[in-house]
Amino acid sequence: GENVEQHPSTLSVQEGDSAVIKCTYSDSASNYFPWYKQELGKRPQLIIDIRSNVGEKKDQRIAVTLNKTAKHFSLHITETQPEDSAVYFCAATLWGSNQFYFGTGTSLTVIP
């Protein structure tokens, strides 16, 4: 099955700086890559996703890039704010599959 690795496990940045979280996946057939944000004590919520037919997707301060050849994708958060502090999970799946494979999460702390 698919194996998703996520790095780093913890990340601290100063407010206003950028944060980058990277994930690699093992199954070249995977073609859908969502990112979830989980605030302390809350449920994971989808923040952005990308499909394998595009290399980059942006939504305001967040963006995701995908390198299919290298089998990795990354989450980029610019101009970080304290409310960006949370655990972020990446996932990978094959179109038509019923199961998402999650990374182990990155705990992001934005220092005011």
Place this chain on the structure above:
Amino acid sequence: NAGVTQTPKFRVLKTGQSMTLLCAQDMNHEYMYWYRQDPGMGLRLIHYSVGEGTTAKGEVPDGYNVSRLKKQNFLLGLESAAPSQTSVYFCASSSNRVRDYGYTFGSGTRLTVV
């Protein structure tokens, strides 16, 4: 529209006790899932269902059973709880057009087995 609702939110069990976690969704989603979340291990799939009356094993199914008697409900049962089952449990649902919408998660159940 409540989305995905889990009950209970917290529970403490003694080793050997049994309990059922309930997940209910009002989005008419075909697919439902139970995950457990442990520190440093991310989200691991326990069981899932692709429709009413169907269930399938995920990555870590041992010690758990599930049932999907109604499309909107997905039950997770622990027949004889063990301390290793102390975790936060999340239910999720998705449309059969899952690639369009991703998962919708419930708010979680924090279970402690002593």
